[in-house]
Amino acid sequence: MKKKEAYNEAVNGDEGFAAGEGYPSCEGEPCANVADDGAAAADTMAEDTQDAAGSGAEAEKSDAAAEAAAWKDKFLRLQAEFDNYRKRTLREKMDLVETGGKEVLKAMLPVRDDVERALAAMDKSDDIEALREGVRLIAQKFTETLRQRGVTQMEAAGEPFDPDRQEAVAKFAAGEEKRGLVIDVVQTGYMLGDKVLRFAKVVVGE
Structure with a gap:
């Protein structure tokens, strides 16, 4: 019994932790x-x-x-x-x-x-x-x-008038069968490849 009391006093005393507490109170410096x-x-x-x-x-x-x-x-x-x-x-x-x-x-x-x-x-x-x-x-x-x-001459006489290649300088009453056709070539036209080098000046029937 004396040994047990000595043990409890050592555990619960001032040098140990407070009774019922497992850790210090953290009020101190540590x-x-x-x-x-x-x-x-x-x-x-x-x-x-x-x-x-x-x-x-x-x-x-x-x-x-x-x-x-x-x-x-x-x-x-x-x-x-x-x-x-x-x-x-x-x-x-x-x-x-x-x-x-x-x-x-x-x-x-x-x-x-x-x-x-x-x-x-x-x-x-x-x-x-x-x-x-x-x-x-x-x-x-x-x-x-x-x-x-690459320069070629246009063939215009007797062909239908083509404003993309020819320039009409006059119109001539040539009858119904020649209406819209080139009656005469005043100035020859020329092509350079597939492009007009010089427009042909023509007389167109009407």
Whole structure:
């Protein structure tokens, strides 16, 4: 019995916990220190979270700036390439016009030579038939030279009037059977490929 009482006194005495309580009352300094440590730990975690969020935002901002710089570089390069292409195309077009005109004129020179020879022959010869044949050959050669360059003569006489290719300069009462047809060609029209090079001037029946 004495041993049991000594044990209870040791457990429930002033040096132990209060009777009926399993933990200290937290009125002293130790409990307050534990609370302060918990609050400090929470503040530290919040600061770490804020730092992580800030680092993420900075990384996204840096990535966006890098992407914008890359797109700007691509745009500047594309603009420079287009400007070079435009200048090159314009230069090639000008060269083509000049070269094309040069080739046509060069092709006309032999015809010009034939005309000069025909004029010289007219001063020396009285053979009208021979001169006439020479002029006919020059005309044929000129027509062939134009044909080689894509220029062809319109066939308009007797055909229905076509305002897309012909220009009516007069109308002539030619009877019901020739109404709307080309009666006469005042000036021959020419085509360059499938485009009108010169409209034909015609007289239309009515």
